[in-house]
Amino acid sequence: MVKAKENKKVKRKDRILDVAEALFAKHGFDGVSMRMVAEGAEVDLALASYHFGSKRGLFDAILLRRAEVLNQTRLEALEKCKAEAGPAGPTVEAIIDAYLKPMLAHGYEEDEGWRHYFELVAQVNNSPEWGGQLMTKYFDPLVRKFMEALKKALPDAEPESLYWCYHFLSGALTLTFAHTGRIDQLSDGAVKSEDMVGAYKRMVPFITAGFLELCSKK
Amino acid sequence: MVKAKENKKVKRKDRILDVAEALFAKHGFDGVSMRMVAEGAEVDLALASYHFGSKRGLFDAILLRRAEVLNQTRLEALEKCKAEAGPAGPTVEAIIDAYLKPMLAHGYEEDEGWRHYFELVAQVNNSPEWGGQLMTKYFDPLVRKFMEALKKALPDAEPESLYWCYHFLSGALTLTFAHTGRIDQLSDGAVKSEDMVGAYKRMVPFITAGFLELCSKK
DNA sequence: CACTTTTTTCAATGAACGTTGAATTTTTAC
């Protein structure tokens, strides 16, 4: 009977989540109407309100769904690089890599859902209205674990500098995954917004160098 | 008669721009209604449409107003650091500094208008819908001048790496000026989102180190 | 002052908005 479950066609509730995720990513919370969601998911207008209570409830459900998965994967990556390191703990580069690499997992290249989700996170992260509250709610417990590891790897760091460095990392990361097409235009097509592997390979050394420059003893 | 002009109270058109700038920065384009703008500026609902044609026209006018000023100031900073450098051209650090420092000019600390503007730019920059198009429109001519200077300062750089480095800079910069309050919460109040001087002092070496790491000959 | 132009107000338009209570269909559980 397992087979039957797998073959079951995608439920309406998930269709709503997927469609709304794509729409919110593109147009932001206020740029999307429940009617757009309903049409895209080919369900009745009232159904999304029934399942998620309200438009805002739908929005939160979207943020939560993949945050749980990403946080778990990042946590495993952090534990793994801790286990592989000596008693002094992992290097800055290994920690940064553990933070970034999971974003390319989960079949990122094939599953457009993750691409939409990261585009959405980019907007949320940069919103003066919701950025502080929502990013804290969905990501801070895990981020604090990474900050502790970084603190151990950079014992001479000023705390303020460490937090600013993370902030720079966060901004660079979310914009890179926002897929705005700007870098394509600036480079006259030489660089593709979609090339997350190329971006990842460069982001790790870029960010690592920044941390080391600011947070190592002179 | 100059005195009379200076003393003239702020015109309605400018009040609309200032109020809408603050509202768009906080809530995004679709999160703001013309009625909110009219109420905030204490003018009739129809007046903003009269002066700017449409809601979108108002939005563009807001983006353009300070972009012109910022681009000019950044250009002067670039020319200045070129003039002070030898024939080999300015260093990476000097170029990055010329790009960042102008954001703190224009009485940033006193004039909340600039703060709102940068919050708005952060949202636009990270919008998959508008980021590519609008940032290109308002900033690319100037950014290309900076890219040329960087290319000269980093002759061994792969072009793709140079563009990605700029992208990381752009993301870190806009999030930092987005004032979301996230870093305050993450650091339990040890770091203030509003401390742009502290952020600026750290961003220059952080970004410079990243450029040098990725774009210098090994 | 008389005039022209610009700015501002007023009133109204049709369309789109999120949400909800009741009715209906489908699924679940025994």
Next chain:
DNA sequence: GTAAAAATTCAACGTTCATTGAAAAAAGTG
């Protein structure tokens, strides 16, 4: 198979939306 529960549809609610044409007021010009 039948009753209970969950999912889905239908129709409508009152509100808010951006824009506009015409009227009125203000400012500019000779």
